[in-house]
Amino acid sequence: MTELLQLVVNGLVTGSIIAIAAIGLSLVYGILKIVNFAHGDYLTLGAFVAFTVNVTWGFGMAGAALAAIVAVALVGFGLERGLWRPLRRRGSGLIGLFIVSIGLALVLRNVILLVWGARPRRYDVDVFQVYELGPIRLSQSQLVVIVVASTAITLVGLMLARTRLGKGMRALADNRQLAAATGIDADRITTYTWLLAAGLAGLGGVLQGLLQNAFTPSMGFTLLLPIFAAVILGGVGSAYGALVGGLVLGLVMEVSTWSALAGGIPSVYKPVVAFAVLIGVLVLRPQGVLGRARTV
């Protein structure tokens, strides 16, 4: 039982990072019809910006995380203006934009490799501090991830539910024509969507870097397919769906290693569990587990 509890907690930690990244990916996918394959590399960029601020410049981790959020949000905004918007104006379709995002992913990852090199990096934090909550053991990083991620998720959730901007985002993701007909300013919301998606990716990257302890420039790409799995699990375009999808996926990945489940799967196969969920959901229920049935 202790083992299961510990796995559930680990799953929530992993899942909350996936959820943070998945919300942005899902909104961009739903609103802009961009299957952004570079999203994982946005996470990596965040992790490395924070590394420079934290280790090279000697700032605290909170300042480093803020810097990462701002930096990646600006990159996301710059790419919208310099790349995605011109492409949309030229009439590029879903597949064209998808292939462009693969090119962008290659560029981003290798720019990161050029700037920061290939060797594993660590933040300047105490990795030995462990907290015991009853039978559960949490490292300091895990605790920070849970607190920061749940705060961020709550704020984003409130923003999407309550503010005009959030409602506009959801409306655009749901039905672009209808939203435009009701006078929603699509250009403005597109800009904010990218700021939000990229900023959250930056934060997610920092949290993942903390959680992994040591990270390399391939970190984000490794996480990309689980993030996609969360987006599809929750239904493309649904921010709440992505949130729940991320948490469920984190739980499934961790709990699948539980020894009571016929010995559990080896933990190296955790990503494979995510891929299997991804394929399974697409084949059986492509509108997502939470999505409504409609033509997809």
Added chain:
Amino acid sequence: MTGLANVQFWAFVGVVAGIFTIFSLGLQVQFGFAGLLNFGHVAFMAIGAYTMAILVVKTGLSLWIASLIAIAVSMGFGLLLGLPTLRLRADYLAITTIAFGEIVRYLALNEQELTGGPQGTINLEGAGAAARYNDEWLDFQRTVQGWLEVLLGDNATRDVTMLVIVWTVALVAIVLLQILVRSPWGRVLRSIREDEDAASALGKNVFSYRLQALALGAALGAVAGLFFAFQFSFFSPNDFEPLTTFFAYVIVILGGTAKNWGVPLGALIFGFIFAGTRFLDVWPLNTFDSAERAYLRLIIVGLILIGLMAFRPQGILGKREELVVE
């Protein structure tokens, strides 16, 4: 001789370009002619190479029979992948297939008993045994080398011999595909790509045609995997990252989607980009060391992909009307 004037170096570049030509022809069938966005193509290369190597090392089967079985197994996996996924929308198919490719790579990485694990095929008989699978291939290659020496003298080295063999196979494959896409089968395939509903209204079984295209592409992917295995004498799961599939997309789109002759053209240009950045010692390239140049190459590849999609999505030889990507 070193650098740009080295025949042996360019022979090696040519061999790799030839292997990528065969690999990308498989993608051309699936993506260019059938409109299927298969982003897990590298899995077929991996399945082909691994099936052959495992059969030769573990069962002592002849390399030639093992190779035929490897192609068949790869086609079988193509059918297995296609059956549940081919009804999916293009973007979902892309994500599903990339997940399939990654599952294959993770299995190769972690099923050490079967595949040799992260160290690759050298560990197929357990650590320290240095397993070999390509003795029969090397014999064959020496025979061909003997014939070539009559023509080329001392220039007929191992890589030059391989160059001749790989490109012979590649050209035969191109000619066969060219005949195939002009046949009724190819016309139906292209009509499905253009308008699925119209094709099925004419009584064509859309699903079955797509499945056949996927399996044919898988076979070509496996052949490329076999040559990859023959050329390098050993391989590991790292050789089959999603990046390899992306390279094939760059080649197909660069040469021209739905143009068979675009594939070798794209592969050669791609090979020159990769090799050229190794040797050109002009500013700003000479400010980077070799690891940095590897990153720079991939940045260039990424920029080419973006630039192509923005300015010439039909590629060099392609026709705007036959565009799959818009």
